[in-house]
Amino acid sequence: MAQDPRVTRMEDLPGPKSKGEMDEFKMPYEEYCKKLFDVGNEHTKPKPLNGIRWLSCTMYIFTPHAVANLAELGAEVIKLEIPRMGEPMRHTSPFNEVYLYPFHDARPMTGTGLGYTNANPNKYFVTMDYHIPEMREVFYSLVKKSDGLTELYRPGTLDKWKMSYRYLSEINPRFIYVWGGGFGYGPKVFGGSYDILGQAHAGLASITGMHEYMGGHCSKCTNWIIDWQSGTLISCAIMSAIHHRRKTGLGTMIEFSQVQVPTRMLGHTTTMYGKFGIVRQRWGNWDTQLAVHGIILCGKSDFPDADNPQDKHDARYVMVSAFQDQDFKELCDITGLKELYDKYKVYKDRVEGEAQLEIYTALEKWAADKSRSQVAKILTDAGILAEPVRNDREVYESQHYRERGTVRWMDDPIFGDMVVHGGYSTGLMEKSPRRINWHWRPLGADNKKIYRDLLGVPLTKIEEWYKKAYI
Amino acid sequence: MCDIIWCKKEVGGKPCDTINYLDPYCFWNWEGKINCAECGTVYYIHMIQGFMYKGPEEKPGEKPDTSPLYADKPYDGYSNYRPGVEGRTRPFQCIPRAKLLGVADKVKFSIRGRPVRGWRPQPPSAGLAGSFGFNWDIQKLSPEVWEEYQKKLAAGEVKDW
Numbered sequence: 305m306a307q308d309p310r311v312t313r314m315e316d317l318p319g320p321k322s323k324g325e326m327d328e329f330k331m332p333y334e335e336y337c338k339k340l341f342d343v344g345n346e347h348t349k350p351k352p353l354n355g356i357r358w359l360s361c362t363m364y365i366f367t368p369h370a371v372a373n374l375a376e377l378g379a380e381v382i383k384l385e386i387p388r389m390g391e392p393m394r395h396t397s398p399f400n401e402v403y404l405y406p407f408h409d410a411r412p413m414t415g416t417g418l419g420y421t422n423a424n425p426n427k428y429f430v431t432m433d434y435h436i437p438e439m440r441e442v443f444y445s446l447v448k449k450s451d452g453l454t455e456l457y458r459p460g461t462l463d464k465w466k467m468s469y470r471y472l473s474e475i476n477p478r479f480i481y482v483w484g485g486g487f488g489y490g491p492k493v494f495g496g497s498y499d500i501l502g503q504a505h506a507g508l509a510s511i512t513g514m515h516e517y518m519g520g521h522c523s524k525c526t527n528w529i530i531d532w533q534s535g536t537l538i539s540c541a542i543m544s545a546i547h548h549r550r551k552t553g554l555g556t557m558i559e560f561s562q563v564q565v566p567t568r569m570l571g572h573t574t575t576m577y578g579k580f581g582i583v584r585q586r587w588g589n590w591d592t593q594l595a596v597h598g599i600i601l602c603g604k605s606d607f608p609d610a611d612n613p614q615d616k617h618d619a620r621y622v623m624v625s626a627f628q629d630q631d632f633k634e635l636c637d638i639t640g641l642k643e644l645y646d647k648y649k650v651y652k653d654r655v656e657g658e659a660q661l662e663i664y665t666a667l668e669k670w671a672a673d674k675s676r677s678q679v680a681k682i683l684t685d686a687g688i689l690a691e692p693v694r695n696d697r698e699v700y701e702s703q704h705y706r707e708r709g710t711v712r713w714m715d716d717p718i719f720g721d722m723v724v725h726g727g728y729s730t731g732l733m734e735k736s737p738r739r740i741n742w743h744w745r746p747l748g749a750d751n752k753k754i755y756r757d758l759l760g761v762p763l764t765k766i767e768e769w770y771k772k773a774y775i
Numbered sequence: 776m777c778d779i780i781w782c783k784k785e786v787g788g789k790p791c792d793t794i795n796y797l798d799p800y801c802f803w804n805w806e807g808k809i810n811c812a813e814c815g816t817v818y819y820i821h822m823i824q825g826f827m828y829k830g831p832e833e834k835p836g837e838k839p840d841t842s843p844l845y846a847d848k849p850y851d852g853y854s855n856y857r858p859g860v861e862g863r864t865r866p867f868q869c870i871p872r873a874k875l876l877g878v879a880d881k882v883k884f885s886i887r888g889r890p891v892r893g894w895r896p897q898p899p900s901a902g903l904a905g906s907f908g909f910n911w912d913i914q915k916l917s918p919e920v921w922e923e924y925q926k927k928l929a930a931g932e933v934k935d936w
Contacts, residue, residue, distance in 0.1 A: 406897040409905045721889035748905035770904035
């Protein structure tokens with residue numbers, strides 16, 4: 305600042321302060337963004353949540369993911385797992401075939417399954433049988449040195465063990481306590497939950513998939529989106545609680561029912577029922593609010609000679625969007641379906657159920673002798689939004705994801721060469737980006753680090769606990 | 776879900792009443808013979824998509840293809856056979872369901888040809904209470920994979936993507 309506030313100095317004004325800065329300002333915007341986010345060099349920048357230490361008594365995807373978000377943002381997360389066994393997700397792998405070894409010294413023939421992916425990066429892995437009275441004080445000493453805990457047991461379980469919020473907040477008034485589980489208090493307080501249960505309970509599955517008279521059934525989203533989404537929403541709640549604590553100095557309790565999350569994802573469904581008594585129906589790959597705006601089936605696969613059935617048979621779907629009147633006209637012109645345009649010139653007519661049936665049927669008939677990429681090219685060249693429905697391999701090979709660092713290879717310090725995406729699919733941050741330091745670590749890998757280095761427990765004691773299977 | 780074979784074979788004048796648990800991953804789509812952990816009676820089953828399509832049918836005198844993972848006797852105070860009791864239950868070894876009687880798919884190199892720890896057994900941590908050092912010193916811990924990797928590098932088989 306200038307000495308005299310009435311004096312305006314050039315360097316205090318917004319805008320470039322030097323020739324170098326001016327050149328930077330003149331960069332093409334894309335180059336500017338690339339330089340700003342500097343993909344691949346995340347580790348040279350500060351961690352936004354550095355200094356936060358979080359405890360995690362979590363399993364599966366939902367609650368571990370809530371904490372993984374913190375770990376990717378730089379918090380020191382200590383995951384407590386059951387000695388020798390670890391949490392169940394370590395034993396979960398696609399078709400039980402994909403493992404990374406070792407799991408733990410005591411089980412040399414066992415590995416951690418890839419089901420553990422994305423919900424556990426950057427954490428410190430400690431074993432502790434925290435429910436036995438012998439380890440209660442050790443648990444408390446971790447609480448004294450931490451900012452918060454996330455747990456997922458049935459309501460009241462940790463209370464029974466004297467480890468619930470009402471006990472822990474007496475030990476550490478700044479402690480933030482998160483319970484994440486199935487139903488929370490209410491008529492089904494002891495009900496457990498899985499992602500699929502949430503999708504069913506909240507009605508999300510009922511509006512997903514094609515209608516039965518069109519050969520469809522209600523569907524769950526294959527990958528456990530309610531688990532991932534609930535975890536992310538818990539992370540939002542934790543950030544708010546940390547901000548609240550900054551203002552008041554006090555911790556708080558967060559009670560998070562997984563089955564309430566899909567209700568947020570239902571959009572207008574419930575409000576529409578409240579207003580008109582209409583129960584929403586499934587409309588599959590089409591859209592109840594926009595037409596054309598859906599996925600169509602083409603006649604030919606892009607990879608007819610491939611071995612993999614996902615390539616050979618499934619590379620036949622294209623997403624098409626042409627709901628504005630002008631776009632729809634262009635779509636009808638290019639596909640030779642002019643009579644459709646004459647019939648459904650106005651958006652309101654097109655969006656009706658019967659109209660959509662007729663339009664999509666005609667489009668699929670037009671695409672019946674074409675491959676997926678042919679259809680996408682014809683439509684894109686005509687200025688219509690169209691995109692092939694890609695599979696994993698195509699996503700891996702996509703230049704777009706590679707350039708932005710969304711999909712990348714990393715040399716995991718313990719497990720070696722791995723392709724990762726989770727931590728880098730959450731948007732770019734200029735000054736304090738997310739990062740993945742390690743995919744996960746073997747069970748109890750950080751016992752010495754936490755018990756000795758953090759809590760000051762002598763090595764002989766740690767060994768004694770280990771032999772008794774306390775840790 | 777976990778399907779069971781409830782053995783009701785008469786042994787010594789009273790029913791065996793042992794519940795043999797079938798690990799769902801391995802038996803999801805499976806046809807074969809399995810023994811009762813208690814009395815050894817061999818049963819034939821055929822499961823399709825986790826549904827018991829045929830069986831269990833007794834097959835006296837035939838050899839079982841495999842054993843249950845775990846078994847218990849609810850009328851006998853839940854006395855049980857844990858996994859890996861020789862001749863009664865099989866050990867839990869993460870054997871893939873598609874290759875029940877074979878070995879798990881193991882890899883030493885990723886699709887771009889660099890080492891990844893996808894095989895077992897691995898050397899122990901040598902740390903205290905299961906703790907691990909923060910580095911996989913591949914040359915020291917897995918010299919044979921290191922050598923193979925050097926050959927791959929020389930042959931230009933290691934790619935960036």
